Amino acid sequence: MNQTILRTEQLKAFYVLDIHGTQKVVKAVNEIDLDIYENEVYGIAGESGCGKTTLLKALVGAIEPPLRLIGGRVLYQMSGEEIDVASLDEEEKRQLRWEYVSYVPQGSMSVLNPVIKLKETYRDFVESHAGRNTREQAFQMAKEHIAELGLPLKILDAYPHQLSGGMRQRVTIALAALLKPRIIVADEPTTALDVVVQRGVVQLLKEIQRKLENTIVLVTHDMGVQANVADRIGIMYAGKMVEEAPTGRIFGEPLHPYTQYLINSLPRFGDKATREGVPGSPPSLLNLPSGCPFHPRCPHALDICTEQMPGHSNVERNHRVACWLAGE
């Protein structure tokens, strides 16, 4: 029943920087295995600088120097076949974009062309992918799409600066869903928005997912938003996927010490008991600690943690965790 649509195998994507003759390697995505299913919202959480955005870039094949694909594969499931993204040329990738996979990058409320009206932006989109459409057809398609998602029609006649940040964000997400892609990848779509507007954006994402029955990969550090939309959540720390489980289990029975801190540090209404943040500071991806990258901050660190990175142990079906303490 859980049909895989997007899969990665030991994915490694590093930033290779050459600073004054010395090579520096930022290990942003390090040996990540993912299995993302059809018709689900897969959440990726973690603090800033843990490699969430880089992982998304690798997933959509947007790898540009200094980011390099060091190893592993990203595989799309398309009409019964698995396609390796790295094997596609630019033109093939361009055709896949928006029709098969859409990418809503961070700060996407600023991606709209400021000097043309939104209906022109919509037309650009439709034309570049379905060239045979006339101007009227494109406009008609945009109108139907906007109405279907419950956005006001008058925005098509507006310039981007006339809309609020929240509305621009929703327009961009709507645009990403226009050609009914099988996968929508959204990077922090609710960050920098007000709570009420944030709720509107989340509502829109859910609505799109329900209508298209497609897959949404949602990156956000906001665990409240994750709890609200995600079906499964993967927790990233220092370029590694440290835990992955259905949403209920991540919040109910977190196993990795980092996840436990993350969940327990969230303030809750009606409970004023003191909550502790994670001790210490996040590690630099340039200079990772040996073994498990969390061990300098971990209260349960063992000797082995400083030496060896733990593999994933499947605690239960659908729940895996990379920690020496788990699964024994």
Place this chain on the structure above:
Amino acid sequence: MEKLLEVDHLTKVFSMGSMISRIRITATDNVSFYIKPAEIFALAGESGCGKTTTARMILGFEEPTSGVIVHNGKRTTENGRVWFTEGVQAIFQDPFGTFNPLRTVDRYFFETVQNYKLARNKKEAIGLIDQKLKAVGLSYEEFAGKYPSEFSGGQLQRVSTARALLTNPTLLIADEPVSMVDASLRMSIVNLFKKLKEEFGVSVLYITHDLATAYYVSDRIAIMFRGNIVEMGPVEQVLLGPRHPYTRLLRESIPEADPQKRWSGMVKLSDIEHEEYLRQGCRFAGRCPLVMEICKRQVPPDVYVDDVLVKCHKYTGDNPTSSSWSL
């Protein structure tokens, strides 16, 4: 009752647009509140509600159009900047924007010590700086000679707090101090405010859009909407049993970290924000699910229900309602 800081009918009007089509936006409209000694007072609301403008006026960065700010019984304009800033210090949103990236952070500390004549010699200054850094969980050794980029965001925000503490202020104005800090480190900053209040009797004006941390740290809270305080009172009462329809909307829109409590129902958003500022009557009337005729014409009065101030027609004498209605 002793009041450390009192803000009385503070109004700020900004003019927008050209000479011909001028729009006047009332960023804060007759805002009044006070802060007691050793109290954390939260000022919460969405962007554009006037909370930062209020803070900027208190700090003297912005001249109020009308209204007064009284600190320790004296108007802030009376005794000069040094007197005022000795008692009231600020912490800003972006810790990396607070410090010049090309200067070592300790220079800011020595500068403050010098400006306020807090120590007689360098040794005394270092002692004082070390003492304040210890209060925020850092030490002089791990901080001396470092540039801002050598700290993490959370650390730098604590450094920023330590600097503010140098003058032994009685009030800290913290404008969105945790919104740029990672979730895992947020609690360390918020817990720090709690500790400063409990151990040193420092009051904090905590300006935030994050109601969850506001609930966690503060004693009293004011909810602002489009320049007005719409609800103000003890934090338990305001956030656990919100009375104003806007507070309810805000409270319900917070995604709770509990997959059992997902949102249901659709939310109505405002399309054009400045229309709400210019609205006659109650500014929430365009989106309020309980809107009445009077709301569109008349600005609602401030009504006290129990200890809580509510700016809503639903609670005036002519419209008695129980608090059991729901959205």
